[in-house]
Amino acid sequence: MEEELGEFEDFEVVDESASNATRRFRCTTSSVWTEFDKYKDGSGKERAKCKRCDHNYLAGGSGTQHASNRRLHAYLNRDVKFISRNTAKSIVGKMYQREKESLKHALELIPSKICLTSDLWSSITSDEYMVLTAHYVDENWVLQKKILSFSNVPPPRSGAILADRLISLLKEWGIEKKIFTITLDNASYNDTLVANLKKHPSFGPCLPCNDKVVHNIRESVKYVRGSDARKLRFVECLQELPFTTSKKVCQDMPTRWNSTYTMLETSLKHRSAFLHLSMIDPYYNTCPSEEEWNIAEKIARFLEPFFHITTLFSGSYYPTANLYFHSVWRIQVRILKELESEDQVIQAMAKVMKEKFGKYWDCYSVVLSFAIILDPRYKLQFVEFCYERLYGNEAAVSRAKILRDKLYVIFKGYLQHSTGNSRTMAQMSSCGTPVCDIRDDLEGFDIVTSRLVGPSTSKSQLDIYLEESRLNHREHENLNVLGFWKEQCHRFPELSLMARDILKALLCSRDWLFGVPDAQDEDERLVEDLENLCISQSDAHMDDE
Structure with a gap:
């Protein structure tokens, strides 16, 4: 059997062109070639003849095809199987x-x-x-x-x-x-x-709301909204439901938790449609399990009041500060309640939210808390009620008293400022009066006490306002508080000025971007309208067929 000289190969064959049969050999630099003569056999194959023993070898091929290499591999492992590079x-x-x-x-x-x-x-x-x-x-x-x-x-x-x-x-x-x-x-x-x-949300502070659950729902919404064909298929799944819903599935922005709530809330309404889609679409593989849907429902239920309060704060052009105290109190009560939840996911979310609440809201803003007192539906009694729910009876009375005393200090400043302005106006008006001055005729009138009427009351405008009965908060649910104080400006001139300044205090430093229609939101609505139009046209085309 002829042996192959693969391990001593030191040349390569190169075709100059498809029509040219001449071949160019690489220079043989190995010392072994001093012992061999190269030649071509009758079939044109390159061979080498030993100068000492006249034995012939194949001069081409690779080392892995050499018989001695194969014998070595077989000796090491009798069951060896040679494989290609790929x-x-x-x-x-x-x-x-x-x-x-x-x-x-x-x-x-x-x-x-x-x-x-x-x-x-x-x-x-x-x-x-x-x-x-x-x-x-x-x-x-x-x-x-x-x-x-x-x-x-x-x-x-x-x-x-x-x-x-x-x-x-x-x-x-x-x-x-x-x-x-x-x-x-x-x-x-x-x-x-x-x-x-x-x-990035992965490294920033976030709610531990079972990321896998939210991820699967987010990916499901992305999948459905990914193409017109998927939207039509999802519409077909919706038609299988025993009820109809006008809400569309919304995709969230991971950095805005209120958009995540909207995504969860709309997706839960289409829960059965997603399940049906997973049965008919082999490429849809992120459908949440029944357990994950239940967790998502708990998360959405927990976030719902926060979403509504956020909307209340930022849902109008000029939200007055009387919204502040009641809403923040509701948030704190909700968090404290969920800290006792048996559900570990909700409890973990409540702990994180409590830390955030403590950082920004635990010390209620004094000026903004004044606003709830100046709301005729609540007044000081509501502050005591809220504090009692949070801190107990004794702490509630002391905290409410501190707030009331500070309010009186502010009001005193308005009284002094109003008196100074009145004197200035009187002096300005007296500059152009004729020689006849009636001030001397009324000298001492301000301190006269009528024997018939009796002494005048010493109660201030703020005293009178706080002692008057509150308006029924249920009957006056949509009360315009600024409008109320506009009507009371003749009864309580200084108090109405203070109320106007306090109630107009902004609750955030931004110019109510959520209240003013955003260009991005407008674009999203246009896209949604276009999607609905495409789906309607597709449905009409299917009906015609």
Whole structure:
């Protein structure tokens, strides 16, 4: 049997052209060729003849085809099977995916947080590669280090682009909610990278409202709204429902929780339609389970009062400050109630919201709290009622008294300012009077006490207002408080001025962007109208057929 000289191959055959049969040999530099003579046999194959023993060998081919190599492999493993390069590539790829899924599952199960390190590596060809390494303690309290990614980063390599790449890798591994620290080098672009990470919802403060549930619903809405064909298919699913709803499924913005509530609320109304869609559409694979729908329902029910209060604050051009105290009190009562909830998800959400509430609202704004007292439907009694629900009877009385005393101090300032203005006006009007001055005729009249009427009351305008009966809050639910004080300006001139200034205090520093129609909201409504028009035309076309 002829043997092949593959391991000594030192040349290659190159076709000059399709019509040219001449071949060019690479220079043979190996010392072995001093012992062989090359020639072509009758079939045109390259062969080599040993100068010492006249034995013939094939001069072409690869080393893996050499008989001695095959005998060596067979000796090491009798069942060896030779595979091609593409097969080996496929096997390595499948092995990588299998190990990746195994590591991904392990990272999902570990109870501890994950620390990350990331850096850019440069090759000799100046290509940049981002390496992302995870450091964590496993269930056996052993520190582990795993390289999650080593991927090429084409230019430009700005901090914003690297942040997007990093976030996409974390989402790919499903660990964006388990990150404890990220360690980077001191490159200048990392400052921008860190700033972008801090702005992202995955790294900012958020409600622990079972992210998987919200994610599945969000992806379901995205899928349905992704194309006209899916919208039509979803409409067909809606037609299978025993009831009809005019609300469309809304996609949320993850950074605005009130839009997330709207998404949950509309999706829950289409719950059965999503389930039906999952049965007829093999590509729709993010339909929430029955348990996840139940959790979403609890989350929506918890967020509903906050959504309505936010709408109340920001749903008009000029919301008066009397909305403040009552609404914030309702939020605090709701949070305290849900802290005792048996549902762990709701309880965790309430804890986070309580921390936020304590940071911004725990010390009720004194000036804005005055507004509820100047609302004739509530007055000071409502403040006592609210404080008693929160802090108990004794604390309620003391807190309400502090608020009342401060209100009187403010009112005293308005009285003094009003008196000064009256004197100034009198002096200005007296400058052009004739020689006859009637002031001397009325000197002392202001301090005269009538023997028939009796002494004048010493009660101030604020005293009289607080002692008068409150308006029924149910009968005057839509009372215009500013309009009320406009009508009372003759009875309570200084008090009405103070009420006007306090009630006009804005509840936020922005110019009521939610109350004024936003251009983006208008665009969304136009898109929704266009979608409805397309669906209506498709339905009409189906009816004609």
